[in-house]
Amino acid sequence: MTTQVNAPTATLPVSIDDVRAAHARIRDAIVRTPTLVSRTLSQLTGATVYLKFENLQFTAAYKERGALNTLLQLSDAAKAQGVIAASAGNHAQGLAYHANRLGVPATIVMPRNTPTVKVVQTEGHGATVVLEGETFDAAYAHARVLEGERGYTFVHPFDDPRIIAGQGTLALEMLEDAPDIDTFIVPIGGGGLISGLATVAHAADRPVEVVGVQAELYPSMYNRIHGTDLPCAGDTLAEGIAVKEPGGITARIVAALVDDLVLVGERQLEQAVSLLLQIEKTVVEGAGAAGLAALLAHPDRFRGRTVGVVLCGGNIDTRLLANVLLRDLARSGRLARLRIRLQDRPGALFHVARIFDQERVNIIEVYHQRVFTTLPAKGLITDIECETRDRAHLDRLIAGLRDAGYETSQVELA
Incomplete structure (x- = not known):
């Protein structure tokens, strides 16, 4: 199945020059995470597998890149007034951390049922946390109200060209460190990461395929691109990509530049999290393991390819991780x-x-x-x-x- 359409790339809101400028802007304040070949996973899957360890960022996720790129482009007046976001996950921590480092006041609106540990972590980065509503949609709506009332700048988690360009910087690093990569496998929630990465892949001097991955329980971008109406609901291990509505900007870029979309089940996500801990000795959250899950679920699709897999985050609850590992032991x-x-x-x-x-x-x-x-x-x-x-x-x-x-x-x- 292919999702690529003949949209003119000149009209897209993010260019390779935007991504390169973002990298020059942020590279001294983020971790240049390693891109390493996994011999064991390569033997297991029949592909040459390179892993990008974005779980080694200070806040354990790639979201810092887009957040910092956005913050650095704000006017002095906007910085003084402060920024606001709605997030209970990695975007909240990435924005809070870099805003605090730059002296920019940050407010994060979270649903009332957000786990206490996430609230404490976000407050620990210097942000003001506002708990509002029982759902993300309610928290998002309240954040937009506060934006208007207090003059904050809203920093969207994915549907913003500055965010997209920042996320794409990791693809520049991957192709520099592993120039033989011919296929990227990338988790999709709202679409910010894959939009930035696909912008870089499309500008390469040779064909580089981009394959997006969504959890079967939340196929929102898959629905948008294919015109399907698969349900988006349920408790997925990959809560970081459990997005019911993808971005409008990101959907345009995905339609133009992404070659394929695949879905993975909960069992493959659990297996991927477990394998990464056992084989690579690295802790990855469910969303961060989605790329490897796709590689395991569709081995014929990637056999013989040189594959770049983004481990986009490592923030997983320790009790949940223990359950995943024990369930994997039981299945084996x-x-x-x-x-x-x-x-x-x-x-x-x-x-x-x-x-x-x-x-x-x-x-x-x-x-x-x-x-x-x-x-x-x-x-x-x-x-x-x-x-x-x-x-x-x-x-x-x-x-x-x-x-x-x-x-x-x-x-x-x-």
Whole structure:
């Protein structure tokens, strides 16, 4: 599937010169994050995989680039009056950090249900946080009201040429550090990052393909480009790209310059987050892992290519990260919960445990259930959580239990 149309690029609101000027403007105040080849991921996917570690920015996300580029272009009067944004994520922290560094007052409007840790982090960068409404839309509307009442400059998270040009600076760095890249795989929320990156790719002296990635639960740009009406709702691991309405400016650029859009499911996002931690020893949020998720979900699409993947952010809740890692262990067979039917008599559990010992399987937790079961009064269900080496090891354990006469099933993940 291709999304490219014949829009005249001369009429687009962001040019390669804008991106180059943005890079000259911001490069001394941001981290030039590394672009490194991953030999293991390359072997796993059949592509040559370069990773851009934007999770190593000070605020752990690429959003600093566009925010700083915008701040540096404000008039002295606008800087003195202050800036405002609506965000509960990386845009809030990137804007707050650089505004504070430049002495520009910053106000961030967040929904009332924003996790306390995000409020505290944003306030820690010197911003004034206003909690308003139960949804992002309500917070956004209130920010625009405050903009008019107090004369603040509103800094949009994605639909602004200055933001787009700033985000595109990471693509300049990637092509300088890895000039063989022939395909970019880029997460899309509102479209600011991919718009800036595609501007750079289109200006290269050779063909460089740009592929956008959205979570299946939030295919908003996909709908805009393809004219489809897929639902945008649900709890996605990639909340950083869970945008219901993409930008108007960004949609124009995507339609003109982006070659393809793909969707990825929650399982691929979880797998990508887990692999990046295990293989690259780097923490990436769900949105930041979307590029790798697309590579895993569509291997034939990228096999043999030299691929640049942007790890655009690393702000993930630690408890959520723990859940993702444990679920990945369960799916790979290294962690399992087995449901075993026993008779309620002395030694029953001992005899089962002997089989675990014989198979050299570590028991983590045991749950006895006598009351809330459909079994007769003398029957019971035991759930045993255990740790195995791999799927084959788990299969041998289950076979051993069944051979010993125990009715055994595995409690599967969704």
